[in-house]
Amino acid sequence: MTILDIDEKQLQVTDVDVTETVLIFKMADGRRIEAPLWWYPRLQAASPQDRRKWAILPFGDAVGWEDIDEYVSAKALIVGGPAPGAKPPAEAAE
Template identity: 80%
Template sequence: MTTLDIDEKQLQVADVDVTEATIVFRMADGRRIEAPLWWYPRLHAATPEQRRNWQILPFGDAVGWEEIDEYISAKALIIGGAAPGARPPAEAAE
């Protein structure tokens, strides 16, 4: 069995883009890590202005939206971790 070992240097966030459907971390090494926005209900419910009001946290491996109390690490995006309570749009519409 192989275990994924992530070097901390691989977790450095350089930029963030939040659209109506996705969140994208652009990493310092050139990679893009993308996830559906519904994975993060607070960010999904935020206004476009609130979504643009992010900052890379001090260690460089996570991003915070202080106004809406949302913090997402690069590691969470890499391993595919949706926030507790996140529901796919089709399921949420039922």
């Protein structure tokens, strides 16, 4: 059996983009990691201006939006899965 071992160097975020539907981390090794924006309800509810106020955290492997108290690690995007309480758009519309 093979076990995925993630080297911390693989987790270095260099840029971030938040669209109306997707959160994108651009990584130092050239990869792009994407997640649906609905996975992060506070980020989804934030204004476009607040979404642009991100900062790469000191170790370089996570991003924070201090004004809306949202923090996302590269590892969380790689592993995948919504934040607690997040609902898919179809379910949220019900």
